[in-house]
Amino acid sequence: MRLIAFPPLPRPLGGFLTLLLMVSAGALSPVAADEIGVRIGAGTGTGGGFNSQEIYWRPAALAPRLGDPRRWHVTAYTEFNAGRVSRSDDTMYTGGAGVGGWLIHPRWPVSFGIGTGPTYISQRSLGGREFGSHWQFTSHAAVRLRLADQLSVGYRIQHTSNGGLASPNDGYDIQALEIRLSF
Secondary structure, three states: OOOOOOOEEEEEEHHHHHHHHHHHHOOOOOOOEEEEEEEEEEEHHHHOHHEEEEEEEEEEOOOEEEEEOOOOOEEEEEEEEEEEEEEEEEEEEEEEEEEEEEEOOOOOEEEEEEEEEEEEEEOEEEEEOOOOEEEEEEEEEEEEEEEEEEEEEEEEEEEEOOOOOOOOOOOOOEEEEEEEEOO
């Protein structure tokens, strides 16, 4: 039998992905998991040329609701994500955690969200862009359309940079489509 060899991941990212996989595997029961999804995106503005693929998990236990659930209300969330970003022939891997909220109405299929959180990137430069540090912050705004109780699609625009904590601070912007499954 021949085994397939994969290139090694940077140690911090490999550890984060292992932790994410372990937590996700334990959380895929209907009681523990709330949302899982994928995002596919491309760069915008002066930072164009980026391509992004990402998976995410939002556990139900970390998703409190604020307000009357029969009207417009906010559903907060905590998200864990891992992804791949490329530009030209260069690739880096990302991992992060964040918090945010959705403005939701039970009778409207459209909801609006914002969020932010720290992101680890495996390289401090990518395709000629310099990020200054492995640690970045990602902020986003999103809109999603509920197609069924457990399925929605969305559009998200996000900005990732080190927030001026290191120099240079080129950062990058991504607009992405996402598909979400809820359990």
